[in-house]
Amino acid sequence: MPPFEVPEGDPFGPHNLPYGVFSLPSGGAGAPGDDGSDSDGSGSGSGGSERRIGVRLGDHVLDAGAAARALGSPYAALLAQPTLNPLLAAGRTAWSDVRRALTAWVTVPSHRETIEPLFHPLSAVTLHLPFEVADYVDFYASENHARNVGKIFRPDAADSLTPNWKHLPIGYHGRSGTVVVSGTDVVRPSGQRKGPADPAPVFGPSVRLDIEAEVGFVVGVPSALGTPVALADFREHVFGLCLLNDWSARDIQAWEYVPLGPFLGKSFATSVSAWITPLEALDAARVAPPERTHPLLPYLDDATGADGPGGYDLRISVAVNGHVVSEPPFSTMYWTAAQQLAQMTVNGASLRTGDLYGSGTVSGAEPGQRGSLLELTWNGQEPLELPDGKRAFLEDGDVVTLSAWAPGPDGTRVGLGDVTGRVVTG
Numbered sequence: 001m002p003p004f005e006v007p008e009g010d011p012f013g014p015h016n017l018p019y020g021v022f023s024l025p026s027g028g029a030g031a032p033g034d035d036g037s038d039s040d041g042s043g044s045g046s047g048g049s050e051r052r053i054g055v056r057l058g059d060h061v062l063d064a065g066a067a068a069r070a071l072g073s074p075y076a077a078l079l080a081q082p083t084l085n086p087l088l089a090a091g092r093t094a095w096s097d098v099r100r101a102l103t104a105w106v107t108v109p110s111h112r113e114t115i116e117p118l119f120h121p122l123s124a125v126t127l128h129l130p131f132e133v134a135d136y137v138d139f140y141a142s143e144n145h146a147r148n149v150g151k152i153f154r155p156d157a158a159d160s161l162t163p164n165w166k167h168l169p170i171g172y173h174g175r176s177g178t179v180v181v182s183g184t185d186v187v188r189p190s191g192q193r194k195g196p197a198d199p200a201p202v203f204g205p206s207v208r209l210d211i212e213a214e215v216g217f218v219v220g221v222p223s224a225l226g227t228p229v230a231l232a233d234f235r236e237h238v239f240g241l242c243l244l245n246d247w248s249a250r251d252i253q254a255w256e257y258v259p260l261g262p263f264l265g266k267s268f269a270t271s272v273s274a275w276i277t278p279l280e281a282l283d284a285a286r287v288a289p290p291e292r293t294h295p296l297l298p299y300l301d302d303a304t305g306a307d308g309p310g311g312y313d314l315r316i317s318v319a320v321n322g323h324v325v326s327e328p329p330f331s332t333m334y335w336t337a338a339q340q341l342a343q344m345t346v347n348g349a350s351l352r353t354g355d356l357y358g359s360g361t362v363s364g365a366e367p368g369q370r371g372s373l374l375e376l377t378w379n380g381q382e383p384l385e386l387p388d389g390k391r392a393f394l395e396d397g398d399v400v401t402l403s404a405w406a407p408g409p410d411g412t413r414v415g416l417g418d419v420t421g422r423v424v425t426g
Helices: 064-070 085-090 092-107 109-118 143-153 231-237 250-256 279-285 337-345
Strands: 019-023 052-057 060-063 119-121 126-128 136-139 171-173 179-181 190-193 202-205 213-219 238-246 270-272 315-320 323-326 356-358 384-386 389-391 399-407 413-424
Touching: 052 064, 052 092, 060 064, 060 092, 060 109, 064 092, 064 109, 085 092, 092 109, 092 279, 109 119, 136 337, 171 337, 190 250, 213 315, 213 337, 231 238, 231 337, 238 279, 238 337, 238 356, 238 399, 238 413, 270 413, 279 399, 279 413, 323 384, 337 356
Parallel strands: 136 356, 179 270
Antiparallel strands: 019 052, 019 126, 052 060, 060 119, 136 171, 190 202, 213 238, 213 356, 238 270, 315 323, 315 399, 384 389, 399 413
């Protein structure tokens, strides 16, 4: 099917146009993975050509830099890059201009003859990590998730939430060097673990390997050290979002995290989609967050909604070995991405182009909406029944896939790029 003939209802139609980075096989032939992503995490592909910025339309990828040159765009140099970082740093005006131009290139008939040769089938390209990750921060913003975790680990507590939870978005700093693109195998981590009844810790592979279904937000425009970013400036700094799986070794984390929080149990791999969806593509999916139950300090108070509603209606699906086990709704997240950005910088910490921050596990109120195996199996006590056997936590060879869509303009759907990872023996 020609690239312009996107089937009606396709979630990757011209209303979406997410950005990625791709390469072509050397000599016009290659063997990319099932989803076209890197399989080894190196981002180099196998004998591929140079990397280039691509925009997805249906099941094709447009070489954005080549299209910009062919049509005389003033943004040709910005799009002729091996990474999205220069575009991220260019700012909101450039983001809007480029998106407007791309929409015209793929919808106006007079452009078709020029850019049709610049499309490539998605199945024929290798997708890479689309931006160079600067810093990585992970939050804990779902009240349903936080309450579930509290009930599991503090069953006798009067309140399953910690005292600070309703007053600020809780987060921690991760390792940007272990952020990998969808399709990269995840090596089972090893570390110290100690069960409550064990006399001493032991070292070995994690036996309680888990996932966390999250949404990642990608920072474009940096900020000055010592200058907090206000809620109203969220869209001036954040370029777009993607699905994110923050893999977790629950047994390693349980032994190490008192008193400083997650470390080796969370730092071995974080998988992100190969496609970054610009915020402008999700304007129709903006919704009000849940009702606040505690008064907020001014820097977090979004009651006025001056920049519109701060939540996003994203419908996430979690599959293990092709079997859907959960459908978490992002609209239930208590803390918004704008509040998380404000919390990240209120002490004067600066933003850098390519900063990535995760929403934290997305969980809804129903059992079938929980975004981690920790919750879905209630810490392993209620294993999932899968077609290939029971699962309390992940086994070697298991493949986890996150997918999602959001309401788009005029009844359309906006698809987010999948995130897939396969667990391999450490």
